[in-house]
Amino acid sequence: MAPAYLLRRVAHGVLVLVGASLLVFVLVRVIPGDPAVLMLGNEATPEALAELRRALGLDRSLLTQYGLFLSDCLHGNFGVSLRSQRPVLDMILESLPATLQLTGAAVLVSVLVGVPVGVLSAVRRGRAVDDWSMLLSLLAQSIPNFWLGLMLISLLAVQLRLLPVSGRGTVWHLVMPTITLSLYTLGILIRLTRAGMLEVLGHEYITSARARGVRESVLVFKHALRNALVPVIAVLGVQVGTMLGGAVVTEAVFRWPGIGELAVVALAQRDYPAIQAIVLLSATAFVVINFLADLAYRLVDPRIRLE
């Protein structure tokens, strides 16, 4: 791998993060809502509010505040939550495992189901299996996950008493949130895999391999799937980032104690340091995952040069 390429990617990533930090910094301060009022309440005197704003450093110029924020970040200090008075980083690290577990399970399920169904659909093009899997893909992409979550709870937990309603603990707690979070990506993967497979299966080298008497299963899984997976991986990279965001809704419905829940509470309280750190961290995850996806292309298809 070319060092110049790596350097460029890192520089690019840093630029994205600085942009994200600036954006979130400005946005949380532009939206209406005053953390001092939310903390001290309507009963607070104007003097007490002014005093608190001063204590929180909110009376300084935006530029000064942003400069301090950036320099603190570079020193690994993401600030103290206005609401809990605890270091924001501690709070994030407590919630992160839950989000990673849920996103990981959802990615796993969407790949393990989406890719085979997509392959099957392409191989049996125009038959009943194809129709059903296309319907599944359509539904998966169009059902709102908030609604789906509540329906699953109503059916599997309340009516049939098969699964716990909410929370995190046993593997059973993971089932409904995983289904809810994975469904959208699953739908996309079915469609993408199918389209990729159909395209590759039409290539001449497949026809010639078939003419040479290569077994159909080898043809499909070894020759075709490998090439069809390149766009799938590219999209999956973006989807993982989207899932980290989509987890906000899923986490709320199932009370999954992850980053999404932390973000919702922080936003309601205008907890600036917490919001900033969560967004910055998510942006970092997004950048890293995309980079990993780029590396993964190369593993799947060595012809792709990372330059």
Place this chain on the structure above:
Amino acid sequence: MMRMSWSRFVTVLLLGALGLGTAHGVAGAANDELTVGMNVDPVTLDPRHTFGTPSISIVYHIADKLVFVDSKLRLIPQLATAWEWKDSTTLRLTLRKGVTFHNGEPFTAESVKYTIESTIASDSKSYHKSFLRNIASVEVVDDHTVDLKTSAPFYPLLWNLTFPNMLPPKAARAMGAQIGTKLIGTGPYRLVEYLPGQRVVVERNEAYWGPKPKVRRIVFRIIPEDGTRMAALQTGEVLLAENVPYDQIARIEASPNLSVAIQPGERTIFMAMRFDRPPFSNRDLRLALNHAIDREAIIKHILSGRGDLATAPVVPLMFGYHGMKPYPYDPTRARELLAKAGHPQGLQIKFGSSNGRNPMDKQVAEAIVGQLARVGIQAELDAPEWGTFLSNVRTGKYDVFMTGYGAASGHPDALFAVNFESVGSLNKYRNEKVDALLAQARRTADMEAAKRIYAEVQQVIWEDAPWAALYFNQTAIGVNKRVKGFVSYPSGHIVLRDVTLE
């Protein structure tokens, strides 16, 4: 490789299924463990920084207060056994003897001094700061006597002492912000575990100074999503659940093992009109708005009957409540008043409403838009989340805003100050007579005389109509029938000191 991980997965599923058999459908032993579904994460358990009903409910089981408000909004002794005004600016508290914190530290006058001083310190970020700000100093007389000196006579102070929970000075100083996750108090339960965003677990304090609670262990599970919390109540995962949405009460009550405890609350839902600028600087227009709203229809059709017609700015259980006749729904009169105020063709206003802060608030606001349109007032509704709403109220974006206000302490001083006193009024109400009466009430030692003053304040406000008071809220808590002896509080606080579990 692939095959191995699948077999492992299947094993996990099977083991999980075995676990499921024991986790579900088996009732726990009597009085052993009670699980409660709360609708907000406390975020911190430091009593100085907790606000909102759910957080206060949780903290209250761990850390006692000086004075407590009972289910009828009466003051009862907790860590202060007696109180007496030595002079107009000195409140002497006699403290309970033989009380220790969960870490062994004794509860003394120093604990009171530390808790109050750290709450009102200039760099304090405490939500209780405003309620205790009249305290100029805390003077320790002896181990079990403490004098609170106020800067000026302020008799509502006693009620405001229902806010702070007492903290152990040594431990709290050493712990700093950690007290927020490892709270130590003198309460009937001690904190076992706080997993932010998930649950707070407490266990009975066997060395409690008062009657020991019956239930050994309480798990407060945090489930903010209404549908999910109600599902957990139905499956028995939680035995108590806060805030049953009004439109789900019938469904919950239909279940043979569940009931819903309904209780008149301490909050008034109102529309406040911007008093300092047109159009609502005109009294006729304020009266027109009062007559344009069909409050009874709102209570009946939108709240499913879960509200009481407002007969004063404060609820009947509040200190000094003075009941009056509500403005009747009279669209004809409203139109006449509108014309008299110089708007025969009607007018357009900006109407803000809280959203999700009080039950069905947005739906009520939408109904009001329709009712106002019938008399010729075109209201442009904005119902954002709380932080935005509050900011818009304070920056004057709305001509009229609707939300709720109450006082869990049972004393209306703060409510009147925030809404009707010139210095703090959110809708910029200004009335010299009200200002003078409120100031007088604060320095009136005779409680009966104070009540008469508050009655006069309410009369003036009712006639001047800076508000259209709509209804008094009701709280609805879902209760599994295994829970016996549960009593609802007007504040909506969940108090589990006396419940038993079958």
